[in-house]
Each structure stands twice: as C-alpha cells, then as structure tokens.
Amino acid sequence: MISLTSPIETRAHAWPAGVKLLGLCLATMVLFSQNGIVFHACAFLCIAATYASAGLVFLRYGAARLWGLWPFVVMVLIWHAVTQDFVAGLVISIRLLSAVALANLVTLTTKLSAMIDVVRFLATPLRRIGLKTQQLELGIALVVRFTPVLAHKGSQLSDAWRARSPKRAKWNIVVPLAVLAIDDAEYLAEALKARGGVD
Numbered sequence: 001m002i003s004l005t006s007p008i009e010t011r012a013h014a015w016p017a018g019v020k021l022l023g024l025c026l027a028t029m030v031l032f033s034q035n036g037i038v039f040h041a042c043a044f045l046c047i048a049a050t051y052a053s054a055g056l057v058f059l060r061y062g063a064a065r066l067w068g069l070w071p072f073v074v075m076v077l078i079w080h081a082v083t084q085d086f087v088a089g090l091v092i093s094i095r096l097l098s099a100v101a102l103a104n105l106v107t108l109t110t111k112l113s114a115m116i117d118v119v120r121f122l123a124t125p126l127r128r129i130g131l132k133t134q135q136l137e138l139g140i141a142l143v144v145r146f147t148p149v150l151a152h153k154g155s156q157l158s159d160a161w162r163a164r165s166p167k168r169a170k171w172n173i174v175v176p177l178a179v180l181a182i183d184d185a186e187y188l189a190e191a192l193k194a195r196g197g198v199d
Contacts, residue, residue: 006061006108010054017114018121020106027102031095037087040094047101058108065104066097068151073097107144116141146184153180 012020031043051062073093080089107115116137123133157173157180 006058008054008058008061010058010109012054012105012109015109017110018118020110021115021118024102024106028099031098035088035091037091037094040091040098044094044098044101047098047105050105051101062101062104062108066101069097069100112141112144115144142188149184150177150181153177 031040034040048059051059073096076093076096077086077089080086080092119137119140120133123136126133154173154177157176161173162168
C-alpha cells in the first residue's frame with residue numbers, strides 16, 4: 001500500500017520528514033488505543049478532509065490507493081458478522097483504512113531521500129558502536145520504492161488474465177508475479193554491483 005511521492009504539491013511537502021514520521025507513529029498509536037466506532041469514523045473523515053484540502057485529484061489518488069484493501073475489509077466484516085460482533089468489525093476496518101491512509105499520506109508528501117536521512121539519523125547510535133547501517137537504509141528505500149511497482153505489475157497481470165479468460169485471476173498470477181519480482185531483484189543487484197555495491 002505504499003505510494004510514491006506525489007507530484008501534486010501540498011503544504012505537507014514542506015514539513016520535515018522526521019516530524020511527519022513521528023506524527024504517523026503517534027497517530028497510529030492513538031488509532032489502536034481507541035475502540036469507539038464514533039471516534040474512528042471521525043478520525044477517518046478528518047483524514048479524508050486532509051486529502052481533500054490538497055484538491056480533488058489528490059483525494060481521488062489517495063482513495064485509489066486504499067482500494068487494494070477491500071478483500072481484507074470484506075473478510076473482517078464477514079467474520080465479525082458471523083461472530084455477531086459487527087461493530088467491532090467496522091472499527092477494525094476503519095482503523096485499517098485510516099492507518100494505511102495516513103502512511104500513504106506521509107509517503108506521498110515525503111521524498112525518499114528525506115526518509116533515508118531520517119533513518120540514517122536514527123541509526124547514528126549503531127554506527128557509533130561500529131555497526132554498518134547502509135544496508136538498513138538501502139533496504140527501507142527499496143521497500144518504499146518497489147512496493148508500489150510490484151503492486152502495479154500485479155494489477156497488470158490481473159488485467160492481462162481478465163483479457164484472456166472469463167474467470168477472475170486468483171492464485172494464478174502468484175507465480176508470474178514472483179518471477180517478475182525475482183527478475184527485478186536480479187537487475188537491481190547487477191545495478192548495485194556495477195556502482196560499487198553496499199559496504
């Protein structure tokens with residue numbers, strides 16, 4: 001569900017990455033500490049209003065990033081309906097949507113280099129005791145960068161499957177997607193090796 005930096009400029013683009021990441025951590029803690037349906041509904045509406053404040057295009061893009069969560073939301077709601085605790089299912093679903101929306105808001109408004117700078121700063125104590133943190137910094141950068149890429153490729157595989165078959169793609173695209181991921185990993189490893197690798 002991680003998104004790349006949005007080209008649409010918002011006020012949040014100018015905020016320090018560390019402040020946004022700290023705010024994300026605190027907001028997520030608050031979300032998980034509350035169980036009231038009214039609180040979570042209000043929180044989700046506030047997050048939606050934050051997206052909307054940057055314009056309709058930004059709001060639509062943020063909503064599209066949440067669409068991939070619908071299978072999890074449906075499963076949670078069905079399970080809690082069966083267990084006769086539908087309100088709890090609604091709370092969990094809204095909490096999930098809110099947390100992912102907040103995380104996407106941070107990645108949409110923060111450059112990857114700024115996030116890496118925050119990780120490098122936080123890892124300063126590790127470097128002082130002799131540990132190398134370049135791998136950690138690179139790993140986080142790769143996760144943020146390639147998660148949406150793999151999600152897009154999975155969507156393309158699903159579209160290709162639907163174009164050739166009346167049945168919906170289920171587990172049939174897992175192997176091709178895994179092959180694409182491995183292929184991308186090999187290209188990335190070769191590129192890193194050509195540039196001297198990671199010390």
